[in-house]
Amino acid sequence: MNNIQNPDEIRQFNVRIVIGFASIAATIATVLTVAFVITNEERVRKNLTFGATAISMAAGVAGAAYGLQSLRQNNLQQKENRRIDATRAYIDRWDEPQFAQARITIRELSQTVNSAVSNKSEQLRDRIKQKPTAQQDVTLILNLLEKIALFWDAGLLYEPLLKQFYCPIVLQSWDVLKVYVADRRNEVDVELYKSVEKLYITWSRDP
Template sequence: MPPQSDPDKYGQITIKLTFSVGVSLVIISLGLTILHGFLMKKEHRETLTFMATALATSAAGASAVYALRSVKQDREQREADIKQLAESQLLDRTLPYISRWNEPGFLPFRQKAQELYHLKNSQSINNQEKFIINYLSDPANNDTKQAIINLLNFLEELAVCIKLGLIKEDVIKKFYKGIVILYADTFYTLIKERRKEKGREEIFICLTDLCEKWKKK
């Protein structure tokens, strides 16, 4: 977590300054008021009365100005702290997604997906889609099919989190761009089959949308 600044720092400084200025002006005003009582001439007393009133008003005005400035600085500092905290929390949610791809539990799924990827590429371009359909339709290859679906589900979860702004896309993209494009393209035949089977075109839609987006950048 990033170091947190003291949210009351600026407020404390300004309040101290406000207090000092205000007290000084009040003391001067009080002194003039006392002097006013000792002067006999009316015109002098009226002048001092005016000066004391003016100083008291100035003290109140200065206090108000410094108080408003303190509130503004305090609000800006708090907003900066909140923004920094939100950015830190976003990064905290992002990093586990990078480590999850390399977890031991994912390794068998990735191995089966890689095997099918190489088998597909061994076919002619025109025969690759048909090969994938036939291979995954064979009950003997159900484990491979389920492994690929598990990986696609994870990548869809990743894409949804990016779309909702729950994780940092720029950080995820550096690690997952090639993976997302490879899996979404290689197993698009399976994605289409799942959509048709479930009657839902939105299945894996965030993943395929993210794939197209990252291809352009």
């Protein structure tokens, strides 16, 4: 989602262009100055003056264009930095103490589903009912992943970093909890956790 060119590379390329143009302009200006000094013909002098003025104006325009381009690239870099900072915040949040018990619950439910020979959905439902905090833990994890998915879908997170950390979490969590989500959708809202599901589908195609 975030196919943005490296601003430093673009800036270096622009600098080379401007420096090259400035060198050419300086060379031409030097030639015109020498020609102006050695000639005595008024008409030629006027033409040389016009040429020097045109070169100076062109150099000024090039400098202004580079300044505008640099400003745009700086804005892009700032936007990218904000995405990276937001992504790091969500990565740090996963390790916060309030999610410790919820992470354990997800692992236990995953083991229940993976070890079940048949009726995996029913065994998952039974396991959630048996553990007093299970539903609260599951909701906590799903709510976090839904927020992350919403920000991801809006392009507000840096996907390479986000995917590197959260891809296995999203894939495992949704594989385990999709039965629970389906039940909740029937009870509450058919659109419940749609963003997480979209993120799961996207990443499962290219984990």
